[in-house]
Amino acid sequence: MTSQVSSAAEKADEANDAVLGGQRAPLSGTTGTTGGDGKEVRRLDRVIIRFAGDSGDGMQLTGDRFTSETASFGNDLSTLPNFPAEIRAPAGTLPGVSSFQLHFADHDILTPGDAPNVLVAMNPAALKANIDDVPRGAEIIVNTDEFTKRPMAKVGYATSPLEDGSLEAYNVHPVPLTTLTIEALKEFGLSRKEAERSKNMFALGLLSWMYHRPTEGTETFLRQKFAKKPEIAEANVAAFRAGWNFGETTEDFAVSYEVAPAAQAFPTGTYRNISGNLALSYGLIAAGQLADLPLYLGSYPITPASDILHELSKHKNFGVR
Template sequence: MTGPPATGPLPVNLASPAKDVRRLDRVIIRFAGDSGDGMQLTGDRFTSETASFGNDLSTLPSFPAEIRAPAGTLPGVSSFQLHFADHDILTPGDAPNVLVAMNPAALKANIGDVPRGAQIIVNTDEFTKRAMSKVGYETSPLEDGSLDGFSVHPVPLTTLTVEALREFDLSRKEAERSKNMFTLGLLSWMYHRPTGGTERFLRAKFGKKPEIMKANLAAFHAGWNFGETTEDFAVSYEVAPAAQAFPGGTYRNISGNLALSYGLIAASRQADLPLYLGSYPITPASDILHELSKHKNFGVRTFQAEDEIAGIGAALGAAYGGSLAVTTTSGPGVALKSEAIGLAVSLELPLLVVDIQRGGPSTGLPTKTEQADLLQAMYGRNGEAPVPVIAARTPGDCFAAALDAARIALTYRTPVFLLSDGYLANGSEPWRVPELDELPDLRVQFATGPNHTLDDGTEVFRPYKRDPQTLAR
């Protein structure tokens, strides 16, 4: 077999067993495995193909801290949940219809969320006695009847991947790393996803390593062909595009942090001001610093400071110098920045304080979502220091929220809080790319000379003279 088609409807292989195709209006899939199993990449690629197919979707990535727990343990489980449908949806869902469990830890950590009757695809190669004992399984859940209420598909994903790549000059360990692409191919077959985007992605990602690129493509195709030929998967599923959910326009899949980054760049261009980001890396806000650092061609300047206080101090200086100034952080950083925010209030400087919230209190839980900072954003300063607060509602809305926060900051000469959270930051959804004429004009008329005449006729410049319309300086 030559593998799946790049795009378009999927053909029926007349040499394979007869397959039943069932139509569904929505599906929730959760990919779960160890931190090194590539579940985030697998989910991201499945999401991208689902978006290009035209389904409405919402995602929920969940991953442990960057300091990894030991392999095969419950704290080290990483997962990616995707909810896609033929109609407008608002959340990534609660109970997955399909759980892909790459090891015993992934099964045990997620089985409590899976409703009876749901499908569970299990990588049987990882269900060794040692791996099961790590997470407290005294007997194999695949054999002791504890999964009888589910539709279980035991698949030796590791063995099948290694076998598919036996002709490549790769060690067994290197070949095993492609099992996530085998899994992606299998799920792409099950739900009739286009595959061209993933193939192009793999060619681009591993273009400088041709053997690795070809191996990943081969594993992806092998997973597709396994689904098409095995008797264990007698049913595939179709979820029609959600045309009614999308007004006319050009759409792309976008995460909250990426949308927020684009919104800040758009605000800078619409205000005709250079964008300056003074920031100290902190999960889950660091992606904004990473993204904005790529866009120097738009006049963006990024400064990775030595700490949170230095980051906002640099941003204050940039605001004083006439830039659209931004600082990004999470809850612990807001606590450290509060004095400088109060200074920005008293100096009446436009400044965007972007708070991508995470679990608290104190340094809290970097990879857990919590909308915990609202009261801190509203009242977390000494004295009379009121600050407007803008909160995004969806990943795509982060773009519009950034523009609105910039509008308020520039018009009223004040710092503005822009609240997002870990779920919005890492989650994604289809987003309509706005036309340029839809973006607001954020330009400010700055004084270029004296703006006040004294009683004796002397002309002077008063930086805090009020605008009669906005009452801002």
């Protein structure tokens, strides 16, 4: 799902997109710098990335971690999580696609953007559900391990879009994310299914290399999140690092990108990264306090409502029942 320009502020933000002959022009930037890995480093003023996959592929977590590291780096940003409309939609189907879009820049921005410059598609359903939003010339990273006959048939692909020429207008990076993740985690003795679950961290590592994002925060987060299962924590960290190393060493990714901090747009200080769910939780608590009434929320425990329930449960001292 894409955001639609509906306000003067959003129109001002979208005006930064130059349009040539009806097509979106490339993002402004400079070239010529070489990184420590010997590859070209291209400087951009802003980027829109969309992570897309099954609801069980961890796209919301992946997007959230990229967002957190981007915020700590100092970029201005805006996000657009998109959750499946159906509860427990069959895996690999269009209704089950989950995505997370992030727009970050070296200046003040106002919207999460409409058209992603980069699409990470974890399976055929994710590609088909999002391809119409992707402008010509954009980069598409696809998990080739999922482009087999059965997953493609589920979404109506008679032939592989990776081979039939339908993606010629895009800069496609075919990456066997699942295979590479399993290979990277061999030493941990995990089952294939357990190892596959870390492929989102491999993708996150790759994109973190691609856009020069910090890594320490994500590694700390993973170790805290899986503190009771240290072997799973270290496996996810290993997958994350493997993704970074893959980007650094593979010839398919010849360019990485830098987006400078938005230092001129925001003064130095302490900022809070707040999601819509967290803001809603605080708003409900504040409303209960102002009305001098206890707060009760009845909701089905599934994303995204679960986050609101979890947050409210932390604040029983404010009359939350």
